[in-house]
Amino acid sequence: MKKAIITGITGQDGSYLAELLLERGYEVHGVVRRVALEYPRSRMRRILHILDRVTLHSASLESYASLFNIIADLRPDECYHLAAQSFVSYSFEDEFSTIQTNLNGTHYVLSALKRLAPQCRFYFAGSSEVFGNVPVSPQNEDTPFHPRSPYGISKMAGVELTRNYREAYGMFAVSGILFNHESPRRGAEFVTRKISIAAARISLGLEREIRLGNLDARRDWGHARDYVRAMWLMLQQDEPRDYVIATGRTRSVRDFLDAAFTRAGLDYREHLVVDETFYRPAEVHELCGDAARARDGLGWSPTVGFRELVHEMVDSDIALFSGRGGLAPGEWEVGS
Numbered sequence: 493m494k495k496a497i498i499t500g501i502t503g504q505d506g507s508y509l510a511e512l513l514l515e516r517g518y519e520v521h522g523v524v525r526r527v528a529l530e531y532p533r534s535r536m537r538r539i540l541h542i543l544d545r546v547t548l549h550s551a552s553l554e555s556y557a558s559l560f561n562i563i564a565d566l567r568p569d570e571c572y573h574l575a576a577q578s579f580v581s582y583s584f585e586d587e588f589s590t591i592q593t594n595l596n597g598t599h600y601v602l603s604a605l606k607r608l609a610p611q612c613r614f615y616f617a618g619s620s621e622v623f624g625n626v627p628v629s630p631q632n633e634d635t636p637f638h639p640r641s642p643y644g645i646s647k648m649a650g651v652e653l654t655r656n657y658r659e660a661y662g663m664f665a666v667s668g669i670l671f672n673h674e675s676p677r678r679g680a681e682f683v684t685r686k687i688s689i690a691a692a693r694i695s696l697g698l699e700r701e702i703r704l705g706n707l708d709a710r711r712d713w714g715h716a717r718d719y720v721r722a723m724w725l726m727l728q729q730d731e732p733r734d735y736v737i738a739t740g741r742t743r744s745v746r747d748f749l750d751a752a753f754t755r756a757g758l759d760y761r762e763h764l765v766v767d768e769t770f771y772r773p774a775e776v777h778e779l780c781g782d783a784a785r786a787r788d789g790l791g792w793s794p795t796v797g798f799r800e801l802v803h804e805m806v807d808s809d810i811a812l813f814s815g816r817g818g819l820a821p822g823e824w825e826v827g828s
């Protein structure tokens with residue numbers, strides 16, 4: 493039985509990945525912050541249904557020793573490093589913590605694996621935010637990086653660090669450069685979930701308006717369940733390589749808003765307030781990925797289209813806020 497560690501198991505991707513690994517017969521271990529153990533109903537809400545089948549370990553990305561000890565005890569076969577400060581907006585407010593946690597955390601995990609489990613296959617959650625402001629579209633693995641936020645910089649450095657461990661120490665260490673991927677488990681601070689929650693709550697009469705920033709930004713949105721499958725596939729290959737994971741199609745924030753509100757039986761124009769406080773100091777206007785390498789090398793392609801994704805998210809939030817979602821009010825509020 494293969495043993496896998498997931499950092500960030502309580503997040504959207506971590507929860508889907510844990511399900512996938514359990515289905516494939518892995519022994520699954522998750523690394524969580526102590527706070528998650530103290531507030532299990534909200535922090536653990538995405539993995540409550542599999543808590544009896546995974547083993548959780550308490551550690552912090554800021555503490556090398558805490559990560560070292562877990563890796564020393566487990567000596568895993570595969571390590572998926574997903575934990576990070578992942579909200580781009582927040583990275584402008586606290587650039588120091590974002591860069592420190594995201595970069596040092598990655599460095600600590602890689603360094604501990606090199607010492608204790610050098611055969612372990614390592615996946616780093618890279619991000620399309622590394623491309624930020626590149627003039628080339630679509631972006632692939634050869635596109636130069638031009639990040640536009642402290643978050644993007646931390647992810648760019650993580651991709652380079654992972655590459656360096658691969659080249660310098662011969663480790664099977666790879667990065668997935670994942671474009672935006674969403675689901676009903678997305679944190680409420682990200683624009684897609686903010687919209688699906690608002691569509692649901694307005695349609696149920698619980699709220700009247702939604703406040704958003706730049707509606708013209710365009711993203712390449714896929715479904716998180718498809719994207720964690722790509723993570724797993726990357727670690728099953730003969731050769732370690734980085735891969736772009738994307739759908740290859742972009743939509744604007746306004747398109748998402750329109751589709752979500754229409755699904756909820758609403759006209760978004762009657763509820764939208766454009767609020768400049770949600771604009772970013774440096775915006776990424778459009779990102780579109782070219783996942784040809786993943787298609788040819790991993791046999792990967794997305795299975796969920798844009799409309800299906802939007803409908804799943806809105807339907808799920810309508811169920812949640814009409815009391816059919818299994819969570820008490822307030823338990824959805826904490827982000828990823």
Ligand SMILES: C[C@H]1O[C@H](OP(=O)(O)OP(=O)(O)OC[C@H]2O[C@@H](n3cnc4c(=O)[nH]c(N)nc43)[C@H](O)[C@@H]2O)[C@@H](O)[C@@H](O)C1=O
Pocket residue numbers: 578579580581618619620621670671672673681682683684686703704705706707709710711745770771772775776
């Ligand atoms: C791949 C990448 O994907 C995600 O990063 P993101 O693209 O920044 O995601 P988001 O949903 O926060 O913003 C998308 C767009 O929507 C615009 N926007 C307008 N109005 C609001 C608004 O009110 N809230 C938010 N959050 N965004 C807004 C905002 O200006 C931006 O242009 C993370 O998973 C990240 O970890 C990651 O790696």
